[in-house]
Amino acid sequence: MTLPRMWGLKPKSYNCERCGNDFVSCTALRYHFRAKHLGKVRCETCERDVLTESSQDHAKTDHEKILTDQGSCWNVTPTRETKFVAIETSTSCRMCARQFGTVHAREYHEKQEHHFTASKRAQMSTGFKPENILDYKTPVEIERFVETKLRPISGPARLACVSEVEGIIALIKEVFPLPITHIIKGGSYIKGTDTQDWSDLDIVLFSDAFESLDDCRRKIPEVLEELRKRLIKSSLANRLIMQKRTPFSLRFYFNCYKEHHGHSFDIMPCYDMLGSTLSTGLKESFYHKLYLCSDNDTIQLYAMILLKYQVEFVKSSPERVKDLIRLVKHWFKTSFAKSSEENK
Template identity: 40%
Template sequence: MLECKCSQELQRFADKKIRPASGSQSAACVAEISALLQLIQGCFPVPASRVIQGGSYVKGTDTQGCSEIDIVLLSDVFASVNHCKKQLREGLETLRENLKRTSHGNRLYLCNDRDEAQLCALALLPYQVDFVKASVVRVKGLSRLMIHWFKTSFANTTKEMELLTIYIWERAEKPLFFSLVQGMRAVLKLLVRYAEIDVVWHRHYHPKFPIFVKVNQKHTRPFILDPVNPTVNVCDTCNAWDEVAHVDLRSGLVAATFRSSSVPLSSDTNS
């Protein structure tokens, strides 16, 4: 990817190697997700009153060969959160056993998060999706580019790439059009200085909200607070920031050779 010498080459690379497939392949993906959703609903041990979908596929930041979707089923049979928690383990075990009897049974694994954390995270899913979907198409394209870079440089992709891209775009006053080269260089430059990363959004909670104040007082760098969950620093999922900065620095040196290196993020030029 970094061997591209101009913005046009980088865009062609993104269109060919990163952008999700369209046409018949896209239709097949939609059909697969619909079938999986129906399967999970059919295996759910209680009636589902509402279904919420999230993940990169729904947010529009998925890449070729790397698309994930979150499915949340809500039910009215539970009288309260405590009632749900009491039956959660039994319900999940029933769901797991039902799914194991299907052709998708070999794809399952159990989440090790605490029950309370899972329930809170599930409730916030629609807001997390809306936060990312509110960005322009160009930003989602840049997010895919950075996710691809991270995935091919390290073992796994992480949520901070998506949020860092949005942060860079907002800091540039949300331009509708910009060079992918300049957007990528801006994110890489920030990653090299990862110890300075301190990103917080206050759209869904007040700066004096007790939970936020407590987390903010304890935070270490890099720090990217989940935009809708003031208890989660998404950077905690990565413990190899020195390696990220090292690989990023080598990437940045290559990126600096792009002929459009003097073009600001807000420009739409492709030269």
């Protein structure tokens, strides 16, 4: 399998330090600066360029400083308010999580703090940040990038990492509040698609204490809370960073070998609908239920049960397929802002 070739060279661009826009030639940049910025200063209140000689008049006519019980604030006149009205889905920075009252303020912050120029906006439209795999034009360059930057480093450190991960899994089994029939390990670490910088592990613990899938759903919050309490009292508590819990999993970050890196864990208790042996008829019946299911919570529980088969499928894939998965994950993690209501 040959990874796709990335064609084309990036044209040289000339950047305006005042507004962040890019131009194809030095002449175009000089023309832009003379037309848009020469003889102007930036208003610290509204962050607009105004003529130097009229800056004081601009401050008096466009802004009115008022004092309140909480301190001073700027009251924007209706003419400016209509022009720079805050838009709910457009005022969070596209490079960090900072929020702004107006689109104009957000764009100014992006240019000043992140040098978010026109060329970067063009790259963002394709989902890429400046340093990305598009810089590697040939399959050989991409393969070298995967080998040196993405694939986990083998050797003593990797062996120590394996020992550390098995140790935390053993601790989870030891302090789990219910009897365990068997566990399934998944995630990029187990599938062989983890990278040098990150990996995740999904641990599904099956127990006969659950009488049914509905019983499992009712009891999971209580079981996870008890597991959390036991983990933060364990000998490895100082290496665990607890994260926001989901309805069906306990999440934490585990500082691994000499704290050089870590692993994200998802611990999920589950009722075993399929049992240790899976006949063809039972499998078909289960897939049919999953196909017809419209309840998201039930689908998540079904996904836990099927984790074993997902892991087997990915682990048996060729190394090139795993490298492609690494590339896609790297692209996603480095090229998109964190998902939220503002930037969905």
